[in-house]
Amino acid sequence: MPRPRPGDTGVARLLVAVGTDKHPFDRLVGWLEEWHRTVADDVGPTVQHGHTRAPRMPGAVAFLGHDELQTAMAEADLVVCHGGPATILEARRHGHLPIVVPRDPTRGEHVDDHQLLFARRLGTAGMVALAETREALFEALTAGVADPSRFAVAADPDASETRRAAVERVGRIVEELVAASAGRRRARWRPWARPGRNGERR
Structure with missing residues (x-):
């Protein structure tokens, strides 16, 4: 269900998070503007x-x-994010089925394809709403504004005790996916490296 708020005006609150990676993500920004x-x-x-x-x-x-x-995640009706594992886990912890647009290294959006591989795996499992195209993003956003409950999951705000283990499991999955990608060198993803300004482990 949409999150209740005093004096609700019926305007859907949308949070978009692209993380702290230094590669530009102009594709997602352009789609959002349109x-x-x-x-x-x-x-x-x-x-x-x-x-x-x-x-x-x-x-x-x-x-x-x-x-x-x-705070922004807790107050949002919908969350759109890049394919960063930490951002996805946080969105789900706050009760969102995030709409995920993974960064594509062939477009200069990241150094490797771990976001694509990870987001596709979660999309297949129904843990994210995967949007790799402009059309898929527009469709998900339009559906979410009409009915935010379609992109809600059970929130677990007290999950901080188990979050470290969850992120470590995610890190292993990412490493396995990247290692299995043809012609790729095994990635060393350190989930507990010093976080960036958004708490994102790039």
Whole structure:
């Protein structure tokens, strides 16, 4: 169900998080700008764009501190994010089925294809709403604005005790996926490396 709030105006609260990776993610920002023009009166966005150019729409912010990101996720009706494992886990912890647009290394959006491989695996398992194309993203966003409950899962706000083990398991999955990718060198993903400003382990 949509999260209740005092004086609800019926405007859907959208959080977009691209993480802290230094590669630009102009593809996602461009898609969001195009989609938002058609729903500007119905959506209140917050777009954490990181090192990507600021989108030409309200709510653009380069980075969010850890506490700010947690608050934004808790208050959002819908979450769109890149394929960063930590961001996906946090979104689900706050009760969201995140709409995930993974970064594509062939477009200069990341150094390898671990986001693509990981997001596709979670998409197949029904743990994220995978949106690899403009059309898929628009369809998911339009459906989510009409009925946010379609992109809700059971929240687990007290999961901090088990989060470390979950992230470590995710790290092993990512390593296995990248190692299995043809012609790729085995990735060394360190889930407990020092986090960036959004708490993201890139």
